[in-house]
Amino acid sequence: MRIELVKRKEHSELMSLMSPLIAVGLTALSAAIIFAISGVNPALGLYKFFIEPLTEQWSLEATIEKATPLILIGCGLAVCYLSNNWNIGAEGQFVVGAMFGSILPVVFPSFENSLTLPLMLISGVIGGALWAMIPALLKTRFNTNEILTSLMLVYVAGLLLDYLVRGPWRDPDGFNFPESRIFSDAATLPDVFGGMMSLATPITIIIALVLALVLAKTIKGFEIRVMGESPRAGSFAGFSAKRLTIFSFALAGGLAGLAGTMVVSGSLNQLLPSISPGYGFTAIIVAFLGRLNPIGIIIAGFVLALSYIGGEGVQSGLGVSNKIASVIQGLLLFYVLACDTLILYRIRMVSRRAANPAGEVSHV
């Protein structure tokens, strides 16, 4: 018996939809095994991890809060990945965006009016985009590998933030704790829908919907997809790979920067040495689980946000380390990429010829 992958003539629509679902199923199965090995009832573990966060108001709100930056960053990354630009550094672009967005409330705390928030959000976008420009320009100018450069810049950004909150931006009234001053009300994103979520969530959903339209219907979206699938055909169409690299990095960086600003302005209300539980990395999984499609990414963002809340749930409720959240996220990415094979290939079992010397037809 041998397993063969047989190429399909065209990609399978059914498998495009099923692949993430199969991946989620396999992840749940693997998670159950891990729970069992850790000595926890697998059913209870899965319930605590995946279901319980949805049953209570506070945990639901926390899930939405965590999902928002994941969706926003994931949307930007999808544009990068669709166009064959492997931006792994969204975490750094998120952090730099948060720092740029905090300039106004931290350095000019007295600037308080209706312009404060819009200016903060704009500078967040600019900050993230500028940080993303470094790997983009290195790639277009010197042909460097953007996976390495964008990833390394994550750590540079982290250290920069650390320096700022411990040094020049430390709160003068903060008893030497490494944190910035608390943002004023004018610099805080308001809550909407009766306090269910901050304004960040509706902004994110609107951006995702606009992006979905751009990708599906416009010539820019067409360019992005062509370049990702076959750069040679893209240049035959007159599209410039370099310009698109700059564009997609700027967009992804800008959205990550916006997410960073909205997190510090909406939930944290100040800059801390660590402002992200790895949003920029988790968003990579979100982007792929969502099929690089903004609508799918909205759903995937919630699934992954659940893993953060669920991880805390199993730690406090069952005594399993919350590192299980990272393990499950990793498994999910692994399964999504593996299941994507089924979109262009189908599996068939072949019996060895030795097993049927009569030479009977053994195809499926």
Next chain:
Amino acid sequence: MGTENHSEVDTAAAPFARSGKDKLLDAQGLTKRFGDILANDAVDLTINKGEIHALLGENGAGKSTLVKMFYGSLEPDGGEIWWDGQKVAIDNPAAARELGIGMVFQHFSLFEALNVVENIALALPNPGNMKDLAKRIETVSREYGLPLNPSDIVADLPVGIRQRIEIVRCLLQEPRLIIMDEPTSVLTPQEADQLFLTLQRLASEGCAVLYISHRLEEVQRICHHATILRHGQVVNECDPTKETPATLASMMVGAEVIAVNAAAQKPAIGDVRLGLNRLSAPAATPFATALNNISLELRAGEVVAIAGVAGNGQGELFDAISGEMRVAPDMIRLDGAPCGAKGINWRRKKNAAFVPEERLGHGAVPGMKLSQNIVLTRHSTGDKLVNGGMVSTANAGEMEQRIKKAFDVRMSHDDPEARSLSGGNLQKFVVGRELDRQPGVLVINQPTWGVDAGAAALIRQAIIDLARSGSAVLVISQDLDEIFEIADKIAVISRGYLSEPEPAADMTRERVGLLMAGGAETQGEVA
């Protein structure tokens, strides 16, 4: 090499009596299925010792599937293979080599950065000492008239020599059957003659050759027996020396192939539409070819063909003319306007159209629908495909229907992904997409490469019709039959130099061959 070899080949190709006694390979009822498609349907094929056996058929007829089963890279779903009187199961290529079956592939599997002996050592099961191997390579290659220098780096070698490496690699394993897949598609006529001598020498020593080709004249010249496949079935067997290329072609296609005729209509030559003026460009990578002082005038109403062996700068020349590679403005003019530094869409707006060699991945995006692939080249040519930044699916779909009808593009369902089309159908689509615009200048690289005879005739006729309607057409091709069929003038490209275009009527194959083998270069250097 040279013309005197030619006559020698012709006489040596005397028909060989086909005797049923010395069967080397006997396949009976071989069947192979891919999903719903029956690629080989109960194929019977007998190859005798010392026989050059042609396997003919259009693209998709099942030739490759059949030989892959002989070479052990595919497993038959049914049927038997007998080798030298014994029933065998060929599980993998190593088993095939052990039996004495060698294969020379159409696309070479050589490492460019390694030298000849290293490449051969990699493919041998037990290469032994490199020095001894180098000596063996030298002896064997000289013996068979395929001299090789074992220490040459592959990247520096022309395609003809690279093929020799593959053949010598095969010979070192002392095969009893050599399978050759389209071996002459990359050779000059003189190199091909040299290859034929080698094959005849092998046959006279009792080695059998299974020769896959779509060049019917060659098959007639050197093969003793031919098996013709159509839709996975053996439709005919014959002695090719007793047939004409026309009868062989109709056996392959299953119908009369309409002959394309360029000479029937005299072209009315007009103004220069595309001018190349001392076009030069450095090689972009170590494996690319530099373009050197290429000058050419392409006039309205005529088809000019550029012949040449693959890898002599055809791709680079195409990229420069299309605008995918930028050069100095004055080096290229479209209807008099300098455009060397302009992009491809600027040139398209000036009514030029381009068809690249690679249809999948360059001319079309494999995973995109045909209607989207229309947007690929026509999004900025004023065809209402893009309105205010939005792509009009409806207009693209309409255009797809029109091209499908005009060029007889066959598909299993409406608007499929480009990758699901057969080579011939996709080529009809890619050519049709550009001809649909009635371009003033058409530049087309390898218009019928790997395309079946029916589709090729349709495409060639469409090219001629376009030129006769007042457009200028530049065809870059490696297929001399095609060039002589459609061209009004012929130029030859060699190592990035282009020879002076000469009227097709004054050109002979020998002269083209000499220009391919370097004549164009000396001419270009003088110019």
